[in-house]
Amino acid sequence: MPDTTSSASAFNFLEKIGAPFLHLIRSLGRVAFFLARALVKIFAKKQLQSIAQHVYYIGARSAPIVMLVGLFTGMVLGLQLFHTLVRFGSAGVLGSAVGLTLVRELGPVLTAIMITARAGSAMSTEIGIQRITEQIDALQTMGVDPLRYLVSPRIAAAVISFPILTALFDLIGFLGGFLTGVVLLGLDAGTYFYRLQSSILFEDINGGFVKSLVFAIIVTTVCCYNGFYTHLRKDSFGAKAVGLATTSAVVISCVLILISDYVVTSILL
Known part of the structure; x- marks a missing residue:
């Protein structure tokens, strides 16, 4: 006779393994459908003013912190790389490095992480509060599509803002490397800027912008999705659910930024 006990144990083991995997697939499908619906509604009428408002909040309001992080990132790179390159007699290529x-x-990665910390968390919290206070239900009652009103303008604004802030981060970072390498450590300024200009190709700039666009889609989708479906969380409800949704949005966004950075880099190289 077949051993029913061992068969049942094997079935339970496979069920425990498969359940998280199936949950992940279902979650990815829901997020993909959420993103597709939001992207389609970007082109609805009367979106320009709302998009402009979110560009100001995501882009202009995030510029100071992005510039500050970019400056010190460039300075740290200049300091570390200078002392490393000096060991090999190659301090002149500091600008290239x-x-x-x-x-x-x-540039793309740190810009995306800083925007996630500042604007992404605010997106999730704001939409989550609107959900638990039934403002989203009120929009649906009045015949207003919540995705078109709350999510689509944020995605469009992020797609516009991320590349601009990434370029700003890079430029300020170049200045930070100049301050450390040239002003503090005595490297020739002409050598620094010549190496900087000659080593960066259009493909490098294009790759950075591609990454910033991918990060923009990821951050806004994850943050808006977590806020939009705060009421469906099983671990909590009310104000605590909003806090947990915001935490989940920021953590997941940062992890996905790093994962997608590797994927996009492997494709572009």
């Missing part, structure tokens, strides 16, 4: 590191990797 700083420029390529910022444009290819640190």
Whole structure:
């Protein structure tokens, strides 16, 4: 006779393994459908004013912190790379090292993480509060599409703001590398800027902008999705659910930024 006990144990083991995987697939499907619906509604009428307001909040209001982080990132890169390159007698290529590191990797990634911390968390919290206070239900009652009104303008604004802030981060980072390498450590200014200009190609700049666009979609989708469906969380409800949704949005966004950075880099190289 077949051993029913061992068969049941094997089935339970497979069920425990498969359940999280199936939950992940369902969640990815819901997020993809959420994003697709929001993208379609970007092109609805009377969206321009709302998009402009979110560009100001996501882009202009985030510029100071992005510039500050970009400046000190460039300064740290200049300091570390200078002392490393001196060991090999290659201090003259400091401009190339700083420029390529910022444009290819640190610029898009750190810009996206800073915007996530500042604007992404606010998106999730704001939409989450609107959900638990039934403002989203009121919009649906009045015949207003919540996705068109709350999510689509934020996605469009992020797509506009992320590349601009990434470029700003890179430029300020170049200045930070100049301050450390040239002003503090005595590297020739002409050598620094010549290496910076000659080593950065259009493909490098294009790759950085592609990453920033991917990060914009990821951050806004994850943050808006967590806020929009705060009421469906099983671990809490009310104000606590909003806090947990915001925390989840920021953590998931940062992890996905790093994962997608690797994926996009492997494709572009």
